[in-house]
Amino acid sequence: xxxxxxxxxxxxxEAIMRATxxxxxxxxxxxxxxxxxxxxxxxxxxxxxxxxxxxxxxxAAFLDFVLGRFKDAVHEVETTDPEERLELLLDxxxxxxxxxxxxxxxxLEMRSQAPYNEPFSERFRQNDAYVRYLLETVIDQGxxxxxxxxxxxxxxxxxxxxxxxxxxxxxxVLDEETALATARRAAAEYLAGTLDHRPA
Amino acid sequence: xxxxxxxxxxxxxEAIMRATxxxxxxxxxxxxxxxxxxxxxxxxxxxxxxxxxxxxxxxAAFLDFVLGRFKDAVHEVETTDPEERLELLLDxxxxxxxxxxxxxxxxLEMRSQAPYNEPFSERFRQNDAYVRYLLETVIDQGxxxxxxxxxxxxxxxxxxxxxxxxxxxxxxVLDEETALATARRAAAEYLAGTLDHRPA
Numbered sequence: 028x029x030x031x032x033x034x035x036x037x038x039x040x041e042a043i044m045r046a047t048x049x050x051x052x053x054x055x056x057x058x059x060x061x062x063x064x065x066x067x068x069x070x071x072x073x074x075x076x077x078x079x080x081x082x083x084x085x086x087a088a089f090l091d092f093v094l095g096r097f098k099d100a101v102h103e104v105e106t107t108d109p110e111e112r113l114e115l116l117l118d119x120x121x122x123x124x125x126x127x128x129x130x131x132x133x134x135l136e137m138r139s140q141a142p143y144n145e146p147f148s149e150r151f152r153q154n155d156a157y158v159r160y161l162l163e164t165v166i167d168q169g170x171x172x173x174x175x176x177x178x179x180x181x182x183x184x185x186x187x188x189x190x191x192x193x194x195x196x197x198x199x200v201l202d203e204e205t206a207l208a209t210a211r212r213a214a215a216e217y218l219a220g221t222l223d224h225r226p227a
Numbered sequence: 228x229x230x231x232x233x234x235x236x237x238x239x240x241e242a243i244m245r246a247t248x249x250x251x252x253x254x255x256x257x258x259x260x261x262x263x264x265x266x267x268x269x270x271x272x273x274x275x276x277x278x279x280x281x282x283x284x285x286x287a288a289f290l291d292f293v294l295g296r297f298k299d300a301v302h303e304v305e306t307t308d309p310e311e312r313l314e315l316l317l318d319x320x321x322x323x324x325x326x327x328x329x330x331x332x333x334x335l336e337m338r339s340q341a342p343y344n345e346p347f348s349e350r351f352r353q354n355d356a357y358v359r360y361l362l363e364t365v366i367d368q369g370x371x372x373x374x375x376x377x378x379x380x381x382x383x384x385x386x387x388x389x390x391x392x393x394x395x396x397x398x399x400v401l402d403e404e405t406a407l408a409t410a411r412r413a414a415a416e417y418l419a420g421t422l423d424h425r426p427a
Contacts, residue, residue: 055342055343057340057343132339132342135338135339136339136340138335138339138396138399138400139332139335139336139338139339139399139400140257140336141399141400141401141402142255142332142399142402143255143257148400148402151400151401152401155397155401182409182412182413185409185413186390186409186410186412186413186416188393188397189390189393189394189397189406189409189410189413190386190389190390190393190413191393192392192393192396192397192400193388193389193390193391193392193393193394193396194389194393195396196338196392196393196395196396197355197388197389197392199338199339199341199342200338200339200341200348200351200392201341201351201352201355202341202342202348206389209382209385209386209389210386210389212382212386213382213385213386213389213390213417216386216417216420216421217413217416217417217420219420220416220417220419220420220421221416221420
């Protein structure tokens with residue numbers, strides 16, 4: 028989701044986002060303060076308030092930043108082969124997420140606040156709709172190209188996101204180290220049953 | 228998970244649990260106070276503190292209560308036919324949960340606190356291990372009886388719980404009304420691919 032958080036940047040917005048990443052990873056959402064973010068940023072809280080009025084404004088911007096990073100990573104998936112592309116997308120969602128396991132705890136806290144926080148809610152929905160669109164598109168391409176069996180692509184994309192969200196929840200709540208790997212295997216099994224992958 | 232919360236009870240512990248259920252459903256976890264639980268209980272906060280020292284003690288007991296209710300519901304699943312029993316367990320996990328959607332919001336807040344709250348963490352792990360044991364047992368019975376194809380029952384149970392946890396998370400974070408129904412269908416498709424259900 029986020030590149031090396033220690034990479035320095037000349038862009039103050041990006042530097043604040045990286046500081047937020049480190050502060051969230053270290054303290055979680057409930058214990059996050061502007062002061063802690065400022066400490067990671069290496070400047071005063073005033074320097075952060077200059078860009079963001081409130082902590083929740085900053086965190087809404089942080090969710091946009093994380094989604095942006097995810098989009099960048101997805102754009103690097105260059106193959107147009109539907110089977111390979113679907114595998115790589117699932118790797119991005121379930122394998123690469125393990126590189127940021129320190130962020131998963133804070134993300135689940137923020138997700139649990141979605142019913143009370145409209146800007147969070149909006150961004151989680153937008154993120155989900157975007158990823159489902161990517162999945163649905165590649166599934167439809169595979170169906171059109173006859174490499175996948177005919178299927179309800181919209182439903183299959185939702186089912187895959189259910190597995191992804193379950194894995195991320197379990198990784199945090201149960202501290203289950205194998206949650207992402209279990210889900211990656213389950214997603215492959217689900218697709219084998221649903222899209223009837225033909226042997227290569 | 229919980230029977231009709233308005234049913235009155237002579238047992239003070241159970242009456243407090245029902246009051247906690249109503250207070251959690253109405254206010255969520257972050258805004259839950261002993262005062263609000265007492266208001267639902269219809270007695271003073273002292274009457275609750277007599278039984279539970281802190282809010283977190285009470286909530287740990289509440290998680291035990293919810294798990295107990297779930298166990299009771301599962302014991303009512305009387306069939307020993309593995310296919311039917313597995314279907315009914317999934318209905319309990321994914322269909323009946325919809326009757327308590329007001330509780331799902333508070334439960335996700337509590338789950339997100341598991342990394343910071345050992346008594347919560349312990350109960351979520353215990354709950355998960357219990358449900359996985361039920362699923363694994365019925366899958367193994369089906370494999371032994373040759374109604375299911377040979378499969379890694381431990382993994383299949385984990386995969387099913389990933390779908391269950393994903394559905395519950397999505398129902399709350401995305402306010403997705405169809406999240407449980409989508410997951411129920413995905414679980415059936417996953418099992419059709421994995422356990423190779425034979426046609427009835």
